[in-house]
Amino acid sequence: MSGSVGLSRVVEPAGVLPQAAWRLNASPEIGPDEVRIRVQRLNLDAASYRQLAQKHEGDGEKIRAEVLEIVETRGKMHNPVTGSGGMLIGVVEQVGPESPLGVKPGDRVATLVSLTLTPLRITDGLKAWDGLSEQVPAEGTAILFGRSIVGVLPDDLPPELALAVYDVCGAPALVDRVVRGYREPTVLVLGGAGKSGSLSLAAAKRAGARTQAIVVSEAERDTLARVGVADQIAIADARNPVEVAASFDRPAEITVVCVDVPGCEHGAILATAPGGTVIFFSMATSFSAAALGAEGLAADVTMLVGNGYVPGHAEFAVDLLRTTPAVRALFEARVAGD
């Protein structure tokens, strides 16, 4: 087990996981359960690119030089200031005999684990990149451990669209799993018009649930209404528990939080029926606000930390997109607007 999370790639400090390491061994020679990717493009994390651009005042040469230096020094594209990485696209080059990832040489893939834990070597000096965008054409190699996540890029979707779906693909898969544990539940999604929210609604509806959404504005309500995945839509401030709880006649069996602002915990708990489940997908969730909130409200609800990984989640989300054209249209609009 220990080798498969990449411990053998950690150079310093010894004994930590790859993400916590200062430096990884990015050698292209793979171990028995590793996979080597021929890199085509890095997608730098937005916060990381912004920090580099600000530091170098938008000078593309200097930004490129620093990215090269980080990768050279650390064996991974792990911005030491922001602590963030990004993801990459490439082609599978070699698969160790014990790899459980299910990919084969020639597959075009996106890595769904962070660059902060992915051994990376750049061989072209990033000469095709002007340093002026977080999309970085690159040649080199990256390593995936046995225990990793990778998505084969579908032929029928532009890579940008696939990446946008992969970015939130844990949400619909977990919603599907939770819905199947209830009998004809009502699923309420806070932030239903966003990427994770609309996919969560689509997953809930396909699994047989009645769906409700709370959105922040009339524009979002109209957008979501066109998608057709929410049986009922209300406009409310998700941070206001009283508003949230009053939005619909009865509490939901399952409430999904997809609003990326702090303070949505109590509304979600109040809106959930006894014996129900709250799934927190927002990174702005406060653990203690959730734990103490449920206790303070004497709320017998199961509260789940939204795990970004469920086996098969990438394919599941892509399939939802394919079979729900209006969800695809919503994603295309969001990607075009980025």
Added chain:
Amino acid sequence: MSGSVGLSRVVEPAGVLPQAAWRLNASPEIGPDEVRIRVQRLNLDAASYRQLAQKHEGDGEKIRAEVLEIVETRGKMHNPVTGSGGMLIGVVEQVGPESPLGVKPGDRVATLVSLTLTPLRITDGLKAWDGLSEQVPAEGTAILFGRSIVGVLPDDLPPELALAVYDVCGAPALVDRVVRGYREPTVLVLGGAGKSGSLSLAAAKRAGARTQAIVVSEAERDTLARVGVADQIAIADARNPVEVAASFDRPAEITVVCVDVPGCEHGAILATAPGGTVIFFSMATSFSAAALGAEGLAADVTMLVGNGYVPGHAEFAVDLLRTTPAVRALFEARVAGD
């Protein structure tokens, strides 16, 4: 419903629930569904007390002064750094005609909702407290809302002991519920020698699980071994994922985090088998570390925010203590040592 969760006690910001409020109105005059308690003792949350003790380098005078200032400023004992509170013991003084809590004046009770949402007024300057323990003798008044949880103190247990049990009673009840969803699971408790840890182990064992514990020292190992609720005990640093995962031969189906220090998320995830469940009871848990950690490790585990409320949790925990004399002895030693 809205009155019963204490909205009328919120001073600022308006429209949030009492726990999320910066400041509550702690006036002793009660509304129709409220209950007033004459306070006898506060039990500060361990993480909160530790933060205060560290900040003031163990200076009891300064710790006491800061607790008084927090209660004075916020109308509740809600540590603004840790976000946590604690609970209290007192005697019911007045019961509003519409209170559903089932208590009467003169009942000696413990509040089972957090101090972070309990309107509190201190009238004795905490003069009987030396600031050197999380058990705080106090005079003053506290308010319970209609939707609240309160436990009448059992006759056969000293109040300090009952309070210590009630403080962590959500943990064993939730562990019991989760264990019953698996077939002959192994339950691993990080921090097994503590209060919530030992009760979680006792609950797991009674529900038929095999039990493992990780503790921080030989002294804790010996203490826990005497209690007899852990089938196996290992000494490891719960913040070191590699050490944690290497402590036992196989991953556990259920891992329970009862260590009140930051950084235990990844070890808990790594130590849990695919399809397993991690229950986070520590208020030091980081939501994003848990969510991103599971994704980075491609860990198909269910992660639960430890809800401090499960119906019947107080009686359940007291019954565990009554029927497991060694657990009671451990609690008595911890209470005496506080």
